[in-house]
Amino acid sequence: QVQLVESGGGLVQAGGSLRLSCAASGRTFSRYAVGWFRQAPGKEREFLAAVSRGGGGSQYYADSVKGRFTISRDNAKNTVYLQMNSLKSEDTAVYYCAAREGSSYYTREYEYYYWGQGTQVTVSS
Numbered sequence: 001q002v003q004l005v006e007s008g009g010g011l012v013q014a015g016g017s018l019r020l021s022c023a024a025s026g027r028t029f030s031r032y033a034v035g036w037f038r039q040a041p042g043k044e045r046e047f048l049a050a051v052s053r054g055g056g057g058s059q060y061y062a063d064s065v066k067g068r069f070t071i072s073r074d075n076a077k078n079t080v081y082l083q084m085n086s087l088k089s090e091d092t093a094v095y096y097c098a099a100r101e102g103s104s105y106y107t108r109e110y111e112y113y114y115w116g117q118g119t120q121v122t123v124s125s
Contacts, residue, residue, distance in 0.1 A: 002026045002114050004097050009119030012087055016123075020082040022097030022116060030054060030075040033102050035112060036082045038093035038121075045096070049082060050105035060105045089125040094118040 008020040022034060035050040046064070049071040051057040059071050070083040080097060098112035106112060 002029065002032060002099055004099060004114055004116035006095060006097050006116045006119040009095060009121045011122045011124065014087060014089055014123055014125045016087050017083070017085045018087065018121060020084065020095055020097075020119060020121075022080040022082075022099075024078045024080075024099065026078070029078040031101050032099040033105050034071075034073065034080040034097060034099045035106055036069075036071060036080075036095060036097050037109065038091075038095045039118075040090075040093040043093075045109055046093075047107045047109075048095075050107055051080060052105040053101075053103065058105055060107060062107075084121075087121075087123045089123050092121060092123050094120050 003025040005023045031053050033052050036048040037045050039045040048065050050060045051071045068086045073080045096118045098115045100113045
């Protein structure tokens with residue numbers, strides 16, 4: 001089992017950047033695929049980005065964030081990052097990371113077994 005803790009959220013102006021971190025417990029984090037999702041008030045949770053297990057990892061992005069967000073992982077630190085650039089007011093949401101063991105990357109909520117508690121990102125216009 002793995003426990004996930006997100007950090008790095010906060011208040012930022014439109015056009016700015018933030019880097020979110022997803023820190024995981026456990027010694028076998030490299031075996032886990034990880035995804036980032038977000039949920040804005042009154043909306044369903046939305047997939048953003050995913051990275052497969054291992055060192056390099058294959059990445060996959062939702063069209064809404066492609067070119068602005070970058071997912072990466074540092075297995076030595078048991079951490080996955082989400083670098084968010086050119087932020088817009090519509091990026092305001094609670095951001096979650098999720099993980100599961102598996103050989104691919106995953107884009108659907110139900111495919112993930114473990115979830116963090118979320119971190120709030122607010123983008124002011």
